[in-house]
Amino acid sequence: MERYQVIIENEEYITHVRNIAKYEIDRQFGHHDMAHFLDVARVGMILNLTEDYGIPKDILYAAALLHDVGRDIQYENGTPHDIASKEIAERILMSTSYTDEERKIILEAIASHRNKDVKDEKNLKGLLYRADKLCRPCFFCEAEPECNWKSNEKNMELIW
Helix, strand or coil: CCCCHHHHCCHHHHHHHHHHHHHCCCCCCCCCCHHHHHHHHHHHHHHHHHCCCCCCHHHHHHHHHHCCCCHHHHHHHCCCHHHHHHHHHHHHHCCCCCCHHHHHHHHHHHHCCCCHHHCCCCCHHHHHHHHHHHCCCHHHCCCHHHCCCCHHHCCCCCCC
């Protein structure tokens, strides 16, 4: 069994993902659901392989699965989801076999996945930031005209 399987079976993880779905039931923009988490992981793997980052798959998948898990906390009390996600991920990762160093790398990537300053870094932080942005198909989104992303940040062409 892959180490990240423990994450998706974790009760706290399941609770947060279900809570996010309830908050986003009427959201017209991209949802923060398992499809998004897996899109981030898969685009991240493409970047990882084509740009030769050398990041182990199970590390990348853990970060992708957990990077937005705190969205429900943001909806509930305004805590930025990168901060809430890191706190939740820290607890969840303690139930896995990831080492202290691996957990540190994953948590740093989650905490900085919204920070443009890391986008060009050749590590998990840069990879997660880029994959999170690149996985959105803005060119096919009905809500694209109302989206608050800047025009030059929208994915208006098919990527991979």
